[in-house]
Every structure is written in structure tokens, then in C-alpha cells.
Amino acid sequence: MTYQDIEAPVWLGEAPPPGQPPAPDEHMEAAPRTWAAQDLADVLNGTYRPAQPTVGRRDDGVGLFYPGRVNSVASESEAGKTWFALIACLQEINDGNHVIYLDFEDDAAGVVGRLLLLGAHRDDVFAYFHYVRPENTPTPIDLLDLAQLLKLKPTLAVVDGVTEAMSLFGLELKDNTDVAKFGRLLLRPLSESGAAVVTLDHVVKSVENRGRYSLGGVHKLNGLNGVMYMLENIRPFGVGVTGKSRIRIAKDRPAQLRKHGLPHSSGLHWFADLVVKSESSEFADGHLYPPVQRDEDDTKAKAEQERIAELKRKILEAIGRAKGPLSGKGVEDRVPGKAADKRMALAELVDEGRVIATPGPRNATLHSLPAPSGMGGQQPDEEEAE
Numbered sequence: 001m002t003y004q005d006i007e008a009p010v011w012l013g014e015a016p017p018p019g020q021p022p023a024p025d026e027h028m029e030a031a032p033r034t035w036a037a038q039d040l041a042d043v044l045n046g047t048y049r050p051a052q053p054t055v056g057r058r059d060d061g062v063g064l065f066y067p068g069r070v071n072s073v074a075s076e077s078e079a080g081k082t083w084f085a086l087i088a089c090l091q092e093i094n095d096g097n098h099v100i101y102l103d104f105e106d107d108a109a110g111v112v113g114r115l116l117l118l119g120a121h122r123d124d125v126f127a128y129f130h131y132v133r134p135e136n137t138p139t140p141i142d143l144l145d146l147a148q149l150l151k152l153k154p155t156l157a158v159v160d161g162v163t164e165a166m167s168l169f170g171l172e173l174k175d176n177t178d179v180a181k182f183g184r185l186l187l188r189p190l191s192e193s194g195a196a197v198v199t200l201d202h203v204v205k206s207v208e209n210r211g212r213y214s215l216g217g218v219h220k221l222n223g224l225n226g227v228m229y230m231l232e233n234i235r236p237f238g239v240g241v242t243g244k245s246r247i248r249i250a251k252d253r254p255a256q257l258r259k260h261g262l263p264h265s266s267g268l269h270w271f272a273d274l275v276v277k278s279e280s281s282e283f284a285d286g287h288l289y290p291p292v293q294r295d296e297d298d299t300k301a302k303a304e305q306e307r308i309a310e311l312k313r314k315i316l317e318a319i320g321r322a323k324g325p326l327s328g329k330g331v332e333d334r335v336p337g338k339a340a341d342k343r344m345a346l347a348e349l350v351d352e353g354r355v356i357a358t359p360g361p362r363n364a365t366l367h368s369l370p371a372p373s374g375m376g377g378q379q380p381d382e383e384e385a386e
Contacts, residue, residue, distance in 0.1 A: 051254040053227065055156050055196035056088030058272050058288045062260045064088055065196035066226040067155060069254075070187045074201040075231035080245040080274045081200045082106070082114065083237065084229075085158050087274075087286045088198070090118050093128045098154040100130045100195070104161030104168070107133065111160075117284040130154070137168055150193040157195040159187065163202065183223045196226070203230065227252050230268060239278050247272040247288070262291045311337055311345035312354075316369070319355065325366035 042048040053063030171178035228251040237243030248268035261269035318334040349355040360366040
């Protein structure tokens with residue numbers, strides 16, 4: 001029995017009478033002939049156009065996933081993979097498109113519950129969101145059930161839990177041959193329906209050994225013909241908190257998404273920030289914010305401003321603790337940091353009127369805090385007046 005062609009009777013044929021499984025020979029069609037030379041006319045005459053990411057979208061409208069291709073989202077546990085996928089599901093449902101969700105890890109209450117938290121309308125979920133919870137190796141009847149869903153022409157098919165899915169097929173996660181076989185058995189037929197297939201997968205725990213790879217065989221990355229995102233958790237997700245994960249591009253086979261991201265020293269472009277603000281146990285606000293360009297000079301200037309601001313705070317504290325006004329040297333002796341930075345911070349405080357500078361003995365300048373209304377200023381420290 002072949003899984004190669006989703007239009008073949010093995011997927012879309014008539015169901016047999018109740019209690020009678022279909023005979024393989026009666027529901028089988030030859031797989032497509034893929035070893036013949038392909039027609040290259042569109043490539044050679046300039047009419048070919050590369051695949052575009054049109055399924056799901058970032059907050060600024062840039063698409064997330066390639067239709068008709070296998071895409072992937074990978075991260076450690078609780079980094080937001082499911083939130084990411086469900087935001088895309090909600091967008092497709094709101095556009096009136098059908099979505100299939102093959103869940104090998106959670107249950108309907110958990111997945112649909114999150115979808116409702118994000119603001120999905122119950123009627124739309126009932127009409128367009130098709131939740132499947134496989135618990136056995138697919139039989140011919142199971143494949144016919146899935147074929148009926150593919151007749152709806154879904155734009156998005158999520159496969160949540162690749163490790164568990166492969167085990168149902170009796171396949172070994174770390175065997176590259178089995179990884180390739182899993183793609184042929186399930187992922188490729190789903191993508192050939194025209195849907196953007198999105199697998200949700202785990203990464204290895206060791207950050208040093210992770211690189212661009214998800215857990216298991218390297219073929220998981222090599223076999224993808226869409227985009228693969230890696231999520232890095234910044235703030236944990238939960239009820240009553242705002243969770244955040246950075247989304248980076250690990251692979252972009254059609255090469256249409258990296259131009260919408262920002263380069264990073266890791267080699268993985270920063271594509272978006274996933275932010276889910278949990279207002280309560282009944283509502284969550286989900287966003288996929290685009291990356292923000294930070295100019296290197298602006299970053300340095302901001303760091304310098306923050307350093308001077310911290311020195312100002314320490315100088316004010318030092319003058320306030322002193323028994324009387326302090327000379328410039330007295331301030332520098334009490335505040336750690338570079339002398340030039342301390343002099344700059346002290347000068348700015350004087351210019352802002354937050355420190356009063358008055359002439360002292362032997363051409364020294366004494367510094368004190370402005371006196372509250374109706375009160376005199378600080379009297380010079382004995383050591384400063386000497």
C-alpha cells in the first residue's frame with residue numbers, strides 16, 4: 001500500500017462496509033512516476049517563481065510558512081512551540097481556511113483551550129479547526145479518515161510531537177533512514193495536499209551541541225523543504241505572566257524569509273519575538289513581533305548613557321552621606337569608576353542644578369546638594385576645608 005499520492009484511492013477511495021477493512025489491492029494506485037525527466041520550460045523561460053511564505057503571518061504581515069512544503073518549529077520544552085503554531089492556526093481560521101492539527105502529545109482540551117484563550121470564536125473553531133489525536137499506527141480506515149479531511153483543502157497541517165508520532169509508526173528517532181521514511185509516510189502526503197505542514201519538535205538539551213538541529217536524526221533538517229525555526233525562551237509562559245521567546249531561522253530552503261530577519265553571530269537570523277501576555281485564565285494576547293534593528297552606534301551611546309546615569313546616582317549618594325560639601329577629589333575618592341566618567345557625571349549634575357558648586361579653600365571647588373527651601377546648605381567637611 002502506497003502513501004505516495006494523497007489523490008490515490010488508498011487515501012480518497014470509498015470506505016468499505018462497516019467492520020470490513022479495505023483490501024489493499026482494491027484501494028491502491030500506482031505512485032507518481034518521478035524518475036522521468038522533468039519539464040524545465042518554466043525555469044528556462046523565466047516564468048518560474050520561488051515558493052512564498054503565505055501561511056500565517058508576523059504582526060507586520062510577513063508570512064511564516066511555505067504552503068505545500070514541510071516546515072518545522074523546534075525548541076526546548078515550554079518555549080512556546082504550541083503557542084507559535086496556534087497563533088498561525090488562529091490567523092488561518094479567521095481567514096476562513098481549514099486547519100488540521102495532528103496532536104501526538106496533548107489532548108483536545110489543552111490545544112483547543114489555548115486557541116480559545118487567544119480569542120478564537122467557538123463557531124469558527126467548530127467549522128475550520130480539525131483536531132486529530134492518533135493513538136495507533138494508521139490502518140487503511142484511518143488513512144481514509146485523514147483523506148476526508150484533506151478534501152477540505154487545509155492551508156495548514158500541524159504535526160505536534162514528532163518523536164511520539166514516529167514511535168507510533170514503529171520508527172527510530174535517531175535513525176536517519178527512519179526519519180526519511182516518516183517523511184514519506186506522513187509529512188510528504190500532507191504537504192502534497194497543498195497545506196503548509198508544520199512539525200513541532202524538541203531540540204537537544206545541550207546548547208553547545210545543539211546548533212541548528214532538533215532532537216534525533218540530522219535528516220530532520222536535511223529533509224525539510226520549507227523553513228525551520230528555533231525558539232529561545234527569554235521569559236517563561238504561564239497564567240498571569242507575559243512570556244517571550246526569540247524566533248530564529250535555522251533553515252530556509254526557498255530563501256524568502258531571511259531577508260525579513262536580522263543577522264546574528266550564531267548564524268541564525270532573528271526573525272521575530274513570540275510574546276504571549278496572559279491577562280487571566282480566560283484570555284491571552286499573542287503576538288509575533290518583527291525584530292528591531294539596533295544600530296551599533298546607538299547601542300554604544302545607550303550603554304554610555306546608562307553608565308553615566310549610574311555614576312550620577314552614586315555621586316548624589318556620596319555627597320548626601322558626607323558631613324559637608326566635597327571637593328572634586330573627595331567625590332572621586334568615594335565613587336568607583338573611571339576618573340573621566342566621574343568628572344563628566346559630576347559636571348552634568350552641576351549643570352542640571354542637582355549639585356551646587358561653590359568656591360572653596362586653595363582654589364578648590366566644593367560640591368553639595370541643594371538645600372531644602374528655608375534651610376541652609378551643607379557645612380564643609382573639616383578635611384575638605386583644610
